Each structure stands twice: as structure tokens, then as C-alpha cells.
Amino acid sequence: MWNTTGYKRITNDELVTEGKGLLWGFVFDTSVSGDTISIYDGLDASSGKLAFHCMGLTNVPNAVMLPVPVPYENGLYVVLSTNVTDATILFRSLRGNPRVAPSELLETLRALASDGG
DSSP, X not given: OOOOEEEEEESSSEEEEESSEEEEEEEEEESSTTOEEEEEESSSTTXXXXXXXXXXXXXXXXXXXXXXXXXXXXXXXXXEOTTEEEEEEEEEEOXXXXXXXXXXXXXXXXXXXXXXX
8 A cells, every 4th residue: 555645765766656646855865975866756767757866965864845845747756876775755645535636736836836825
């Protein structure tokens, strides 16, 4: 069963969730400066659209918290470079959630962004 809200910690390249949702942020640790994390909107790195590519600092939590959640359409696939030891992905899946219509949520987020809210 997919985690529909919250977070998932990974230690290898992995499909975190399928379907539509919102990416809130991510944290990753690396033992070598310059190693990277790549997050794709898709089911894998080859067919997905690159959403984020970040380079980390050594032996500190590298946190990226987005000021507004970023929608994804197909899922979240994460690629960790060689010396990234782990990553925690913060997201909310909208797949199968009858209480929240994705179009309504995205409309609200756009309105907040346009009025500085």
C-alpha cells in the first residue's frame, strides 16, 4: 500500500509514490560535497520529467522545503548519487482521496500564490 500523506525515507533509487500529488520538500545526507539527489515526476528516471536536481554539502542534513507545494502528475521517482546515504521525501498523494479534488487544491494554491498569501 502506498503512503498517501507524510514522508518516506529511502536509501536507494526508488519509486516513492504513484499518481498525482504534492511535493512539500526533501532532506538528504551525503558523505561527499557535491553529490546529488534528483526527483522526477514519473515512474522512473528514463520516462519521468526532472523536477528537482540538488547538490549537497558534506555530513549535514541538506533540507529543501518548498514555499508552495509542487504538484506532480505521475508519481515521484528519486535518484540518489553514489555518496548520498539517505533521503526523506515529504509529499501528499492525491491518488484515491475522495475528500480533496486535485483541481480544487491546485486552484487554491494558485490563488494564494497570486495574491502573495
